[in-house]
Amino acid sequence: MLEVRELESGYKRSAVLQGLDLDLAEGSVLGLLGRNGVGKSTLVNTLMGLVRPSAGQVRVDGVDLAGRRPDVVARAGVALVPQGRRVWAPLTVTETLDLAARRGRGKGPWTTVRVLDLLPRLGERLRHEAGQLSGGEQQMLAIARALLTNPRLVLMDEPSDGLAPAVVDLIGRALTGMKAEGVTLLVVEQDLHLAFAVADEIAVMDKGRVVHRSPTAEFRSDSSVAHALLGVA
Amino acid sequence: MTATEKTIAVADPVTGPTGGRRSGGVLRLLPAVVVLVLLALVPFVVDPFGTSTLSRVLVFALFACSLDLLVGITGLPSLGHAAYFGVGAYTAGLVSIHVTAEAPVPVLAGMVAGGLAAATTGWLAVRNNGVFFLMLTLAIGELVFQLAQSASSVTGGSNGLFGIPAVRIAGEPLTLPGYVYWYVLAVAALGFAGLWTISRSPVGAVLRGIRDNEPRMRSVGYSPFRYKLAAFVLAGAFAGLAGGLFAAQVRLVTPSEVGFELGALALLAVILGGAGSLWGPVLGAAVVVLVRDGLGPSLDGHGPLVLGIVFVLAVYLLPRGFAGLAGFGRLTARTARR
Numbered sequence: 001m002l003e004v005r006e007l008e009s010g011y012k013r014s015a016v017l018q019g020l021d022l023d024l025a026e027g028s029v030l031g032l033l034g035r036n037g038v039g040k041s042t043l044v045n046t047l048m049g050l051v052r053p054s055a056g057q058v059r060v061d062g063v064d065l066a067g068r069r070p071d072v073v074a075r076a077g078v079a080l081v082p083q084g085r086r087v088w089a090p091l092t093v094t095e096t097l098d099l100a101a102r103r104g105r106g107k108g109p110w111t112t113v114r115v116l117d118l119l120p121r122l123g124e125r126l127r128h129e130a131g132q133l134s135g136g137e138q139q140m141l142a143i144a145r146a147l148l149t150n151p152r153l154v155l156m157d158e159p160s161d162g163l164a165p166a167v168v169d170l171i172g173r174a175l176t177g178m179k180a181e182g183v184t185l186l187v188v189e190q191d192l193h194l195a196f197a198v199a200d201e202i203a204v205m206d207k208g209r210v211v212h213r214s215p216t217a218e219f220r221s222d223s224s225v226a227h228a229l230l231g232v233a
Numbered sequence: 234m235t236a237t238e239k240t241i242a243v244a245d246p247v248t249g250p251t252g253g254r255r256s257g258g259v260l261r262l263l264p265a266v267v268v269l270v271l272l273a274l275v276p277f278v279v280d281p282f283g284t285s286t287l288s289r290v291l292v293f294a295l296f297a298c299s300l301d302l303l304v305g306i307t308g309l310p311s312l313g314h315a316a317y318f319g320v321g322a323y324t325a326g327l328v329s330i331h332v333t334a335e336a337p338v339p340v341l342a343g344m345v346a347g348g349l350a351a352a353t354t355g356w357l358a359v360r361n362n363g364v365f366f367l368m369l370t371l372a373i374g375e376l377v378f379q380l381a382q383s384a385s386s387v388t389g390g391s392n393g394l395f396g397i398p399a400v401r402i403a404g405e406p407l408t409l410p411g412y413v414y415w416y417v418l419a420v421a422a423l424g425f426a427g428l429w430t431i432s433r434s435p436v437g438a439v440l441r442g443i444r445d446n447e448p449r450m451r452s453v454g455y456s457p458f459r460y461k462l463a464a465f466v467l468a469g470a471f472a473g474l475a476g477g478l479f480a481a482q483v484r485l486v487t488p489s490e491v492g493f494e495l496g497a498l499a500l501l502a503v504i505l506g507g508a509g510s511l512w513g514p515v516l517g518a519a520v521v522v523l524v525r526d527g528l529g530p531s532l533d534g535h536g537p538l539v540l541g542i543v544f545v546l547a548v549y550l551l552p553r554g555f556a557g558l559a560g561f562g563r564l565t566a567r568t569a570r571r
Contacts, residue, residue, distance in 0.1 A: 050448055074454035086449050088442040090509075095438040102435065103454040149453055 001026040001184060002047075002153055007056035007066070009046040016042040018208035019056070024153070029175075029185040031199030031216070033192070033230060039208045040188040041083055044157045047186075048080045049073040060153060074103070079151035083158045083188075085138040087145070089131030093122055096130055096141060100148035108150030109181065115144045118177045121170070136167030143174055153184045160191040172197050192230075196220055204230065272418055276411030284410045285482075286526060291414075291421040292478045294518035296495075297502040298428050298511055299471035304500065305509030306432050307464040308444030309359065312367055312496050313374025314472055316354075319381060319491025321347040321473025323388055325480040326397045334398040334406070340420055340477030347473015348466050350377075355465035359458060362447075374496055381488040393487030400481040417478050424474050425511070431467060432511055440464050441509075498525070501540065505547050507556025516555045 002024035010016035016039040024030055034040050045051040047058055049070040058066040065073050074080075088096055097112050104110060116123045119140040125133060130141055139159060146154050159175070160168040168191060175198040178185065189195040195202065195216075202219040204212040212225060219225060276284050296318050303309045321343030328342040358369045381388045388394055399406040400416060407413050431437050442450045443457045450457055480486050489495065498521050506517030521540060529536020551557055 048452055050452070069456075070448065070451035071454050071456045074452055080452045082449065082452070086446055088445045088449065090441050090445055091438055096442075098435060099438055099442060099455075100453055145453060 001061050002186070003057070003059040004047070005057040005059075007043075007046065007053055007058065009042055009051055009053040009056075011042075011051070015054070016208050017046065017053070017056075020205075020209050022203070022210055024184060024186060026152075026184055027182045028201065029179050029187065029199045031195035031202045032186060032188045032205060033190075033195060033202060034205035035230065038205045040205055041157055042208075043205070044080065044082075044155045044186070044188055047073075047155055048078060050080075074149060074151075077107075077150075077152035079146035079149050079154045081139075081142045081146050081154065081156040081159060083161055085135070085142045087130035087133070087138045087141050090129060092127055092129055093133070093141060094126045096145055097122075097126075097148060100145040104148050104150035110147045110150050112148065115147050118147075119144055119174055134167075136163050136170060139163060139167075139171055140174065143171075143178075147178065147183070151183075153186065154178070156185060156187045156189075158188055158190060160189060160194050168194055192226070269418075269422055273415065276414055281410040284414045286522070288410070288414045288417045288482050289526060290519045290522045291417050292475050292482060293499070293502070293522050294515040295421045295424045295478065296472055296475035297499045297506070297514040297518040297521075298425060299468045299475060300496075300499045301503045301506075301508060301511055301514045302428055302432065302440075302464055302468045302471070304503050305507075305511070305514075306437060306444065307440045307461060309362075309366055309461065309465070310500070311358075311370040311468075312493065312500065313370035313372070313377075314468070314499060315491055315493070315496035316374045316377035317347040317351050317469035317472035318476040318479070318495065318499075319377060319486070319488075320350040321476025322480045322486040322490050323381070323394060323476075324473070325477035326394045326484075326486045327387070329397050329400070329480065330394075333401075335401045335404070336416065336481075337420065339400065339481060340474055343477025343480065344470050344474040347476060348470030350473070351466045351469020352462075355462050355469065359461040359465050371493065374491070374493055378488055378491045378493070381491045388486075388488070391488060393485050394480075395485050397480055397484040397486070399484065413482055417482055420474070420478055424471055425515075428471055429511055436460065436463065444509075498540075501544055503554075505544065505551075505554055507551075507554025510554070510556035510559075513554045513556030 002022070004020060004022040007017050007020040008015060020043065032040055042051060046053050049065070049068050049072065053066050056066060057064055060076055060078060063076060065076055065078070091099070097115070101112055121137055122140050122144055125137055130138060133141060143159070159171050163171065172194050175185065175187065179198060185198070187195060187199060199216050201213060202216050203210050275287055279287070300311065300314045303311050303314065324346035325339035325343035328339045332338070354373045358366060358373065361369055382391055399408050400413070401407070402416070407416055439450065439455055439460050443460060447457050476490065479490065502517035502521045503514045504517070505520055506513030506515065520543065524539050524543065525536045528539060532539065547554065
């Protein structure tokens, strides 16, 4: 469903993505790994339309979305769970869910009830302002906000960033639940355990390109790849 | 029904009944009703000058609240908002002179004119943010000010538009300050209710989301331009409504009602009161009008100096305005209960 060809993108004079190719099948989960600064977040932001590419194609179900505005990309069925959550601090949980649900109503299976069943902690915080939530709860809210738009593809930028291990487990369970529902996921992650737990395949980026891709089980069994590309044992 | 569904049924207006929220809403309305009743009693206990001053406070408060929709709710600080107040005032005055002074036609005409003027200029202004938006709105304000000065055949030029007849209700002219005050109070209360409803509606939530993080609002599929333009037009319409009330109360409209100073004073009222709260700017407007019109004359025209000192003190002592004090009070009460 996602086809990325020869994608080049970056910031002002700094070219970060340099001819990146990537494919993602419907219902699959890809864990995207890489050292800091290799372009993982730039890729996610470029796919979402937050960073304008200088060349290349981004197709979702055959529709070229490269360089389109984020609201156009979102309406085409792509959702983003950004790094650092970026929830709307002054809005309550209910207001946030309502805003997202208005965009996704009637477009797919995700309703507020279903999302709150997946992320029950949010159900206890409905009247709280998003800015008052803990980091883990904000991450759940960011996931709920993305799901309620009923996307065909969810881009997740470091969902475990800055969270305690117990909370990362909760987020992992939520991702597994999304996977079971058939949501297509591109998960940029530094936490290998979380990536291995949810991803069907692992891709590794280096210098603005995808330099390795293999099924998760194969990647885990060959520690030399992780050592060479990520610097971990 | 699962435990989660039960929770939503009580508390979540997204999908279920909102009974709990509605009963809380009625209780929240109680202070507003009490304030409204107390304000309605003012002409019985205050002299005509005091009543007229309070009418000016109400008009300016509605204007400041319309600016708060832009500044506090949407995050678009404007220096040219007086343009729409002035357009509304001139339109209401002209309608009263040439068409009818029968309520509520002049103020509604002012409201429509303010909204149309905002729609005409807003499509350009809201494409920008921050200092660019500020400068564009300042330029628009100055353009309208110059137009009010130069189009003397319509606006009366620097002499102003005078000879505006008293507003009429069922053919009876409202000449006594008390009657004019009640008319201003009724229309202003409806204006406040309208602005409050907008700020608490889903559109208001989108506007607050845009203020907090515009790119994220785009990422969920919203086009901020449309919502910002809608906020700009609505703010212009309510400023026009306030301008129409001004014309009914003062019965003279001059170019100063379009000028930078009035817009800057409204911004001061919003900051003093607490941007984004809507009720805070009402208090801010009261302080501004009372210092300017009440204290100023006794200080040999140095009211603006006092306002400047009040502003500096407010920035340091009340960074979130009077509304911030209420928030602090609620926090203290919660802490005490624990």
